[in-house]
Amino acid sequence: MKKKLLASLITAMMSPVIYAQPLPPVEVIGTPDEINQQRLSKETVQSNVSATSDVVEILTESPSVSVNQAGSISGFPVIRGLADVRLDVQLNGMPLLSSCPNHMNTPLSYVSPSQVDSIEVYPSITPVSVGGDSIGGSILVKSDKPFFAPTAEQVTQGEIGAYYRSNGNAKGGNVEVTTANDKISLTYKGNMAQSENMDAASDFKTFTTTTNASSGTYFTSGTEGTTTDKDEIAGTAYESINHSLGIAYKGDDSLFQATFSKQSAPYEQYPNQRMDMTDNDSNKLNLSFDKSMNWGKFNIQAYAEQVDHEMAFMDYKTSKQMPMDTESETKGLKASALIPLSASSELTVGTEIQLFKLDDYWVASPAPLPHMMQPNTFWNINNGTRDRYALFAEWEKELNPQWKTRLGARYEMVNMDADDVHGYNLDYFPTSGSGGAGNQTTDAVAFNNAKHAKTDHNLNLTALANYKDSDTFDIEMGLARQVRSPDLYERYTWSTWPMAAIMNNVVGDGNGYVGDINLNPETAYTVSANFDWHAANQKDWGLQVMPYFTHIEDYIDAVVERDFNDDFKVLRYANQSARIYGVDIAANRKLAENNYGDWSMKAKVNYARGTNLETDDNLYNVMPLNATITLMQAINRWSNAVELILVKEKDEVSEVRNEVKTPAYSLVNVRTSYSWNKLRIDLGVDNLFNHAYDLPTGGAYTGEGNTMSINGIPLMAVPGAGRSVYLGFNMKF
Template identity: 60%
Template sequence: MKKKILASIIPALMAAQAANATELAPVVVSDSAVQVEPNLMVKSEIEQAAAGTSDLVEVLADSPKISVNQAGGISGFPVMNGFADNRLNVQVDGMQLVASCPNHMNTPLSYVAPSQAESIEIYPGITPASQGGDSIGGSILVKTAEPFFAPNGEQLTQGEVGTYYRSNGNAKGANLEVTTATDKVNITYKGNYAEADNYSAASDFKTFSTTTSATAGTEFTDGTQGTSTAADEVAATAYKSINHQLSLALKGDDSLFKVSITKQSVPYEQYPNQRMDMTANESTKLNLEYEQDTVWGAVRLQAYSEDVNHEMAFMDYKIQMQMPMATESNTNGFKAATDITLSDNSLLTIGTEVQKFTLNDYWVANPASAGMSPNTFWNINNGTRDRYAAFAEWQAQVNEAWKTRLGARFERVQSDADEVQGYHDADTFTKPNGQTEVTNEQSEATAFNTVERARTDHNLSLTALASYQHSDNLAMDFGLARQVRSPNLYERYTWSSWTMPAVMNNFVGDGNGYVGDINLQPEVAYTLSANFDWHAADKKQWGIQVMPYFSYVQDYIDGVALSYTPDQFNVLQYRNQDARIYGVDVAANRQLGENTLGAWTAKAKLNYAQGYNLETNDRLYNIMPLNATLSLMQQMNRWRNMLEIVMVSAKEDVSLLRNELATPGYTLVNLKFSYALKDLRIDFGVDNIFNRDYVLPTGGVYTGEGRTMAINGIPMLAVPGMGRNLYLGLNLKF
């Protein structure tokens, strides 16, 4: 399929490239409002945060709209308006990729290092029809650098090299970028390396042994034991990642053609809130983009593909006989869009999108284990999820005060999966100690295999966005939308309720097991949002934004317990139930003045959210509690420094179904310093300067060590946050 797509599109792109006639000048309707146009994080903001983290999602958390559900060291989940993971439209250079893992370890943003991101567009709550679909909570669009070109007859070569070190977890990494360009051709290489050991909490948090059977559960017959960890060590937080990207750009008089090949290799990434660890993730992406200006607007074409080979197993801290798990996926996508200039003040965008996704998730038998043999366990066999979309969007400057953006998007989503099998051709197996364990594998596999598994969803999304400039000091933005997301393959086609495979299917790190439901309906979210933006006339002296939102989600995919025991982990099945999410985000800034120590500025942000399952009146899982961040910034000559105070309230509103843990409130103080010469940038700082103890409110349950395959028998603890961390980053441009 991939070869056919490329074979058909490359000649068309190259033919169009040869037919250029005028200077490249893309058509843009200029909108300044937050809801009509996105919040934008630019390179300087990304660079300021990049030295302190290897996870791009942690950089995103500087936005007033985004928080983080922590996972592995390079693959946290961004949260916006109470929505996360597949409920958000996350794209990297236009590719809306899909996590290929029963724990969603390889999320789209895990493939992009902070040093590789040039800008990030954030559409809170509502995604314009032209920017993507199959989501209900907003969009995050990450873009790498646009190619530059030399003046006519010249050639430019430039680059950047950087490195960093962080004391907590012995984290280290490096990045390299080299570009050579003429007036028509740009060739760029980008590379990134990141590695870390386990990080440490601020103090000892373990009151249990990590190697004795009394804590970990009955030992396996082979005497398997784990690696001992220190009492303050947060096990399974280590990672290693290597990224390469080679890109070529060709510039015509009024056109641009880009092709890039991206390769990621992750030898390991451990997870403190999952029962498994990533032991390999190999990804290869090919992305082709073409832009052509015309007398009536512009044309944009894109074709992309991704191949993923993903493996999971138990690393040293998890006392288990090995349970090898493999996931293979292929994604092929195509986009075509046309901008049509209707007048000086209005623009019509129409387009189409196709994405074909194939997934195999299988767990090879381990002959040494009676529980994991003699068959290969097929979690999902030849799962397919194909999307076919068409959209239209109209943007207009109605008058001096009003701007609007109205859109409609229709998607046909087709999913299917082949027959499955368990480890055993029976509903029970005999353990080495002679005991019999009931698995129901044969019965459940037979029930799955005999039903019609193909499903087709017809999803209509409608969006209406408007911006009103009331005065020089007040702008208002409003959004109203109906947005639809179809279930992913793991939500629809995972089939075994046996606790051992069920706990391996878990996106949220809550310790529970999950089973799919073929009959799930798409989620339909009705969202109302606003932004009231008061600011100085020059938009620099001061500003405050108040951003309330409300979403009612019909057929929200939550869970029901197949058998529920309080204060223990349980097996849940995905089920459609209605939900409500609402909240408000606040952002403020003020210039405080100048003195002999430089120019001073203050910033603040506050987030409040609530989420309810309307059928059970239970709280939705992993909603961030009330939190605020205060920042005092100083700029003096080449110095840019910041004192940051992060305050998070106690989490008491929790999901009873998932036995979600309540967490205490905390306050952290961070210091950040940056010094820039013409070509050299130095970043250093201290996070959690007072070494404060805290746990992550949305970090899930600590399953980083012990006998984690057993659904219960491990301590039910929240994942501790990182203790004091000193870091230093250097970047040199040449």
């Protein structure tokens, strides 16, 4: 029976092409209607659902995006060397903020790949109507548009899916159900994802860690009484559950949408942080109203988010803990109007308000932990606020059939403040005194005696243009001045005590960080271009060469605060100047159409170089030269691909952060999918040849060991995952 089934499958794959359904074309990055935009379609997103639980990994399909690995479902997207808070990241129009001293709950950690319809990327330059408070570009992740049934009908539809990945014993599932008539649509989406620690391709450490609550040593991985293996990447386990309920009402010329979403993440471990996330609960409400007027279009959106975030050590379920809690509230309002001025021009004007409040406190650790973490609560950030108020105007004009321009200006006022603080050793907010364990009193007094309130006035200016030379060649050009104010952790973290400082680390390099109240906003001057050669039909072939150059004044880098002449230090955020330049290349080609199917290929190449102009040091966590080449085949109901990833050695590293150098590597991934009616099955193997490698932007491996001591662990890179076989399905109904 098995032999007959195998023979049938081989025959189906090798038989002459019978197009049972339209075959997906190679996705062309970029759209001719939107200047400086790269777009990932739903098909691209959904084809990766079984392979990853992190939306950021799917973003690497864009030629301008890489990823700085952190938690397994909360990596940091990087656009041309700039990451995290330097990017404008929006989830269904909500520009959310991380509420964690390690930025564990990034905006995209709140959405699973199965919930995403499309992704828009604006590399380097963000149009002022899209967003602000960023210097590196924008990422807009969007869910499905609401579905409405034909007039006088009631339609119920949905889908269900599940997957399994061998490395880490990862598994998950998703369900979506929509019921709608011609006016009202109601949708529920849910998903869960869970994984154990992943394994590297080979042993990457010379030690194993046995967790033992009575040892007096603090580990951040594993389960009480267990031992990690030499190839086990401690700190890569996770569990996450997402729910969303949406309702939409369609009028004759209007659309109202309301979505409530909730995430419960019982745990997510981190291989490059000294703590783990032991709980993250968030609730979001997103309301929007669109209406067409006789003078144009009007949109208003209001949103709110509440987050309760906890960190501790995953292996200790006993009294030996160091609990850390963060609570935040975000409220936002966005309004805009699109006004046609003529048949060839339009004006967009709008406003935006975002109010953000955060408390970050670490309750006293019970005995027998050292006295420096007792007897009171340590206030890392007390009533921190970051409120933004923005006004913008953008003019878009088609000068002639060849030239299209987009000019914009955006003003933002950013008000920031925080209340007084104290350490574990004080039960009041001191303004005098000295000493204390780890200089907690001295540092708290210095902070409390300083003026905390800061107001930044930021002006963004953008100029974008598209020139259509012919049916086969276009040029896009951009010039911008973009400004970002510091976040709360960059300005208001205050303790130089190494144990506290290493808990305030958003880049995963193992060092400790201290804020600076007097930081200036970052101001970036960017010039970029996209030389786009393509077939007249935009599908058969294409080549895009995208050079860019950014000069950043008051770049927030780091200087040494306390040096222990060892691997890790305490650093302080400081304004300096920086330069980033590079090029992205994307290509696609239809190769052949024969009895063995449709054959095509795509490729991307990234090169970025970042330098601190004051110290001549390299910027931290910039991806080295890399390339991805994919060969694709589609025949009958089958779609197949072989992917080759090539990464150069990372030898241009940040000295101030003691960044780890990593060797070059190459990986091969293979995947296949079978579609029949409303069923899709995905099968693939990542790292087919089980090649051992280190992550160039994975940071320092702090997933286990005496992590509470700043230099109690060895300096080493986070290894990449070994071979993983995955299988998933999705069925629509």
